[in-house]
Every structure is written in C-alpha cells, then in structure tokens.
Amino acid sequence: MSRTPGAAAAAGPDDERRGERFRDDVHAAMPGWVTARLVVLGALGLAHVVAAKVDASVPGFTDRLSRGLLAWDGRWYFDIAERGYAALPDESLRFFPLYPLVARALSPLVAGHTGLALLLVSNAAALALGALVHRLALVETGDPALARRAAWLTALIPPFYVLVMGYGEPLALSLSVGCFLALRRRRWGWAAAAGFLSGLTRPVGAILSVPAAVEAARGIRSAPAGERVLRGIAVVAPMAGVASFLVWVGGRFDDALLPLDVQNRAHLRGGFANPVVTVVRAAGDLVQGDVGLGHNSVHLPWVVVAAVLAVVACRRWPAPYGAFAVTTLVVVLSARNLGSFERYAFGAFPLVLALASVTAASWAERLVLSVSASLLAGYATLALLLYYVP
16 A cells, blocks of 8 residues: 555654664674674584584583573573573572563564573674664764774674573663663663663663763753753663662562672672772782683683773763773672673673774774684683583
8 A cells, every 4th residue: 555645754754764774773783793693603513513522532521512502691591581580599580580571571472482582582682782882883973984893893792602692681782782872862761761671681780870870960050950850860770670670589589689699609709809809819810820711810811901991982982981881890890700701891882882993994803803703703612512601
C-alpha cells in the first residue's frame, strides 16, 4: 500500500536523517563485529583440536569444552535464567539480573533454548555497542575515521572475546555508551534510564554516577529548576539501579549486601585493598618470577596499558570520559586479586576511545588491529580451555 503525501511529510526529514545515521552506525560496526565472531569461533575450533590431542594422555580433557560459549560466567547466567536465584548457591547473587531476565523473556521465541537466547542477547548487544561507540565518537569529534576505528577496536580489544560469549558485558557496555550519548546531548531522562538499567546489569554500573555528576554540574547554575531535578535524577539513577537489586536481595535473602560480600570472597576479589599496594605487590611477584596464570603479576602489563590510556582519555577527551576511566581503574585495582582485570578495566569504554585517538596513522591502526585480533584469538582459546579466567 502506497503512502499518502501527508504520511510522508509526517515522517519528516529528521526521521529520515535518524534512520540514515542508524544505518551508518550499524554498517560501521558490522565489519569488526563479524571479524570478532570469526576469530572467537576459530579459537573454539582450535581449542577442540588441542583438547582432542591432549585427551589421549589426559582422558576427559575434552570435557573442558562442553560448555562452549556458555563457559565461566555464562554458566551462571544460564542457570539464573533457567532456575532463578533461589535454586542456586548464594554465589549466583554476584551476577545482576537484567541480562538473564532479558534472555529468559526471549527464550520462548527460540523454542525455550535459554542458552541460545543468552547468546542472541549478548551478540545483538555487542553489535549495538559498536554502533553506539561509532555514533558517540562522531558526536564528540566529527572525525569519521576515528569513529570507524573506535568501532573496530570495540570489537577486537583482546578481553572482549567475552562479547561473543554468554556474558552480560555487551548489554552493560551498550547501556554505558548510551548513557554517555544522552548525557552529552543533555537528554537527562534517557541518561537516567540507561544508567538505571546499567546498574541492574552489573554492580559497576554505579560508577556511571561519576561522569553523570561531572556532566550535570556543567552549567547547572543557569539551568531551570526542572532541569536541575532531571540532572540530579540522572546522577543518582545508576546507583539506584544497583540499590534496587540489593533491596530485592535483602527482602528475599535477609542480607541486602550479600552480592557484594560474595564478590569479596577470597577466591574472587579477595576483599578491598589499597590500589597502590596491589600494583606494587604485582610488580614484586613479576620480579620474583611468579608469573603463572592466577598470579596478579600476569595482569601487570594490562594495568600499565590501561593506566596510559586513562591518561590519554583525561587529556584528549571531555572531562566525563576521563572521570569514568580513572574511577573504574581505581575500583578495579582496589581488590586483592586482579583476576579478570582486563575485562573489568575495559568496561571503561573511554579507554577504547583513547586508543582510537592515538592510532590515527595508518600503520598504527593496522598494527593495533592486527595485534588485537591475534591476542583476542589467544585469550579466547585459553579461556575456552578453562586455563584463563575471563
């Protein structure tokens, strides 16, 4: 059925431009998104080859691959989506609810296959993440080459092999970038919504309150009273998202702080520590040769990379970006155990934007993307073989 001229006019040029921008963002994100999935699926195939060869001398070794892309945290999310928190050990409470809830709602559309639903949600969110990063970089810099490079890096940063797996990171990161887009455009209601949902996805979503406060403080004296209220809501919304889950846990399990207490157990974060002390001890382990998987020293090179990129974010990007990056690193480093440091640190997506801003030279871009893809494959292979904790 053809549209009337009035209907076409109602759509308006703004709607058409939004559609064009959306397509441009998705097209920019798609190559990196596809490449990352080919790399990780290739790593899964390599892991099967390795496991088959090892199994002859260590029977049962191939069982390590039985969970595939739902290994590690993916298994927890699967069980939460299938059975709920009450049927699981209290350790399940460290995984916040939005991601498994979305997958659970989607599962009837895929014949009740919860694992498939989890992977569909995470991979769709990963594509949205690349598109959002592309748009945010364009909004901030007006540089199409930098925006394209940022979209590629978002897909290929080595710790982000988890964006292909059954992890909550793609959804959490998409909400974080969406929150920044709304903050920088002064769309406080949308920023509040994205921040609140981020807090429901992962506890570190609360960190979004820091850049929100930095942005909300800018020009607040001249803002109308109603807008000041909206700015305040945008600031507290990420913390409110976290608090809402904790309140539910308190009502259901009689201990609202249980998710945080569980995360600080010895085999996980190991409790809070001075970030400087943690880094110094890791350096000491490195000097002494304690560099095996499971030691803090193995993460030290990434600590250095993340710190340098945080400085770049502070110098080259607006204040909220640097504030988010620095606060995230301080929180991540304030643990006795640095396991999963890389994944947690790059949850501060301004680190990726900072890397994109210092690799403008064609040789630098090719080098960084090639090294990133290679490390992505290596880390994914080790993680799928259960040698490396994502």
